[in-house]
Amino acid sequence: MTSLTTDRDDGTSVHRPGPSSRPARIDVVTVLGLLVAVGAALPLAFLLVRAREVGWSRSLEIATSDRALELLVDTTLLAVAVTAACLVIAVPLAWLTVRTDLPGRRAWTVLSALPLAIPTYVGGYTFVSALGPRGLVQGWLEPLGVDRLPEIYGFPGAWMVLTLFSYPYVLLPVRAALRRLDPSLEEASRTLGHGRLSTFVRVVVPQLRPAMTSGALLVALYALSDFGAVALLRFDSFTRVIFVQQRVSFDVSIAAVYGLMLVALTVAVLGLEQWTRGREQYHRLHGGGARLARTVHLGPWRWVAVAACAVLVLVALVLPLGVIVYWLQRGMSAGEPLRLTTDLVWGSVRASALGALGAVVAAWPIATLSVRRPGRLSRLVERLSWSGYALPGVVVALSLVYFGARYLPALYQTMWMLVFAYVVLFLPQAVGAIRSSMLQVTPSLEEASRLLGAGPFETFRRISVPLVRPGLTAGGMLVFLTCMKELPATLLLAPTGYSTLATQVYNATVEAFFARAAAPALALVVLAALPMAVLVLRENERELRPPTAQAEEETAEVGESVVR
């Protein structure tokens, strides 16, 4: 127990690292963090190089044009709307699947997380072919006299598609946080006379807040950079306009300025997040067993809850899979080749696994800095690490082409370059997951290990890593899944001739051979979903052996080995 821990009157305990508690010092973690941040900032550097070619006054002119401001407003609105909708869907869903006696809870737990495995360019397509004017659904309704469905193109469609396929970014961390809450805090609150609702608001929500904000941040910035949904649903966000600009004019000036505006928007969002994050940290005070909190009985409400879950899973999972299977069957009956080879699967899995590994390794120092040494430097590093995530993939890819071909020709168009691109693109997903795991770990265990004579490396291996393992696994899994879906950077940076399932889907759909795209698309979704399904199931099944208890045993062992 550190002296900085104070008990608040509402039964939670708050660890406040004061400004003087940890003097800023340059050490390994800081250096590593800075290195990673420099890598992550390459796209930004590229945009600045390009904007300088245009000339600053012309850039400013573009940035303040009516068109640019309109884009800024529209893109911001989209990000805000998607984030709000994701929170509204995900937080109740997390609570239902963790804390209540929802019928079929285990199945819903897994199914509700899986839409994340569906790429928006597939999800958006299925959405349009089902709900578009004169699409499948309209065909079913035709006999009922419906001859036109309401317009889905533009904002509403893009908003729905982005929400449906990205809410698990909020769901997963909130669910993990709910599971790991120490029920004794809530019990203490109840003992001290607070009602259920007041306890929820004053004790549970503050503890979920880090998970909610980190999930919301992933969603908001994903909405800024995603191309699939806005392209298919024809909504002009920055990303779509940048893409069109780069496609049709080889002068990338406007695209570069818009890219910089997107970075500015990202910085604003991150500032907002910083402001809501607060300075408080919560972690267990002792190795008290993490008992699961008492299950809430829903009573008759449970059927309403089941219906809501069913609708969500139907629209976000069954519908897209159904459309893919429809095309698969149509292609097979037309005698189309399946276009699915082990090479393709292996190509996808290998690149994505490496990307996940790289992202987790790179995220560790950034998360450590952010949790353990909050300050100006760590804030800067963390923000830089976001810049690649919020930019369109094509911009990030071209920036790495620019620097790679010029300064690292030996690595250019190798697997390393592609993996590096994945890390730059998806680093924040790993940082977020590791960070929220770290927040729940008390530093005193590591301190104890050091006091007992273990070196920094041994402490890292035996204490730090096991404690944060849930975050490492979750972060790695998220990045793996996102890499599986990634398209623009893979097309531009992979070794020449290297194919993945995603590039195969692209190759077929770009020529509108949807039947030929079906098999790789299905394989892509299944493979991306697999690790997540396993992870979610394990989380669900795991005998909750609190990591803190493990760490205490380890610490004890460290002590013994020193005594020996």
Added chain:
Amino acid sequence: MRPWKLLVALLAAVSLLAAACGDDDGDDDAGTDTSSETTAEDASSTDALTVYSGRSEELVGPLLEQFTEETGIEVEVRYGDTAEMASLILTEGDNSPADVYYGQDAGALGALSNAGRLVELDDAILDLVPEGLRSADGTWVGTSGRSRVVVYNTDELAEEDLPDSILEYTDPEWSGRIGWAPTNGSFQAFVTALRVAEGEDAAREWLEGIVANDPVTFDGNSAIVEAVANGEVEVGFVNHYYLYRYLAEDADYPAANYLFPSDDPGGLVNVAGAGVLDTSDQQDEATQLVEFLLSEEAQRYFADETYEIPLVEGVEPAEGVPSVSEINIPDIDLGRIDDLEGTLALLTDVGAL
């Protein structure tokens, strides 16, 4: 838990090893792979020809494999979008690994040519293709042609209901019945050609007239063809060859192409084409590949497999597709169709983008 962890660790170790050794065989065509010693990891590949292709593997993959079979020259192909592959070469600068650029429209070829990135080809190659379907300065050559057409719904319309000029679609009678794809490269090439042929004002007037007719916007040609067939719109501005794929799948597909008379800007012909990069260290092999694309065999492939217009005399197009002697060969240099900046500004200005 333990075995799962072991699996992940193993997978990671194996992939790392594989990546480090770089035994990449990017060939995803089961069975036909003659296990070559070339590695995709090797950026400075000196033994395989590197092609950046804006035409998809679905379309030209088999053709490039034929080239290897015939000449023994290994080919590494990077597939992507036509404009993006050109951007890629421009961004790479002097260190570009590409030997051949193979693109879907003349505009991207023109952009590379203007940047001085393509070398001049031999007259023997250039002369295989009619003038106007290759660059005026001899830096790239068209390999297959695509005509702009209007696709129409055969349940709703007959050929005689259609105007014989694209300019007449601004008539209010077409309100709500047109499908178009203003973001599509082929459409934009047509608008650029319209600006060159009829003048800026006429092009603007035409676009404003179409916008006033409330057209339905699509992202690509095939989406338009499908929308025409299922009645969402009645006519659409597309390239000619998409329809034939649907007809191949279903002979009663309720759509047909209307070919404009040869003097109408609506019937613009654009080409896919290829050029050899100035940074290539294998210019002879690269030239061989360009030559191969103009061989009778390749031209026949374009006619029968992609339903495009073969550009070399003596190869018949597929049924229903116009031949090279029947089409309106533009008297403007197709390479000039890279002034997309102006087209884009115009499209944005009239509210089409």
